[in-house]
Amino acid sequence: MGAKLNITLVLMLLTTIFAIDAKIENDWEFARATNYGGMDGRETMQGACGYGNLTQQGYGLETTALSTALFNDGLTCGACYQIMCKDSKWCLNGTQIHVTATNFCPPNYTKPNENWCNPPLKHFDLSQPMFRKIAVYEAGIVPVAYRRVNCNKQGGLKFEFKGNPNWILVLVYNVGGVGDVEDVKVKGSDTTSWLQMRRNWGQNWETNATLVGQSLSFQVTTSDGKMVQADDVAPASWKFNQTYVCKRQFR
């Protein structure tokens, strides 16, 4: 009886340890990678995730576009991946990159071949500088191993306000932790309850609520269920086309 209980306890403990481990160290999966744009990465800016100047926003050139199978209609925007070239003579073996998803690699259903970004294929269209870190440029396309990793961002969450007084669009960026935002709520200083925002495109979240002249707080939830509350991140004098930075961050 006692021995049985001990075994059960040991099994429970092991399960717990491995569950935690699995969460941090996701298994490597297989995909392919190509690259787009020049070495300066200009073509990687203003992509389908709604981010703007990636240099200014802190993502730099360490970015990738995702195929339909990985993009999840934009919900995966902001997620971070560790990628290495695998099993090809073109690989720069022993090197790995760490990139943030900032764009979409669209499918092409009329093209007869080389439709790497069509479903159900998992594909990374990397910025050229990132591709060149893991493979010989001339390869064009290489097989890769990849896994989701923690996003390490400098400073707190950032909120860029766009739109007009009747339709406020907020871009949530510089998100740490798992990186991909799944839900955003807003509350004004004169608003009694948290208001659900709706994802418009990429990581742009919208509301029709009249919030001009109120200081604004946000509740941002990422795909792992963690929530960060940014209290009064925008002062009552907030303006469109401005970015407001919160002190808090996902870890």
Ligand SMILES: *[C@@H]1O[C@H](CO)[C@@H](O)[C@H](O)[C@H]1NC(C)=O
């Ligand atoms: C993006 O921002 C960087 C740094 O502020 C600046 O040097 C660059 O000119 C900007 N790029 C574009 C396309 O506006």
Ligand SMILES: *[C@@H]1O[C@H](CO)[C@@H](O)[C@H](O)[C@H]1NC(C)=O
């Ligand atoms: C990298 O490893 C692959 C086998 O996985 C091998 O075929 C290739 O030659 C290696 N590349 C270099 C540059 O050594």
Ligand SMILES: *[C@@H]1O[C@H](CO)[C@@H](O)[C@H](O)[C@H]1NC(C)=O
């Ligand atoms: C899709 O592929 C066809 C055939 O190669 C090409 O003509 C067309 O421009 C492609 N469409 C896009 C959006 O790239």
Ligand SMILES: *[C@@H]1O[C@H](CO)[C@@H](O)[C@H](O)[C@H]1NC(C)=O
């Ligand atoms: C904003 O208003 C429009 C038109 O009244 C409506 O279709 C839309 O669902 C509203 N959006 C939100 C997020 O409430």
Ligand SMILES: *[C@@H]1O[C@H](CO)[C@@H](O)[C@H](O)[C@H]1NC(C)=O
């Ligand atoms: C915000 O920027 C957009 C695009 O640059 C511009 O069309 C709009 O007039 C600006 N709005 C304000 C309030 O500055």
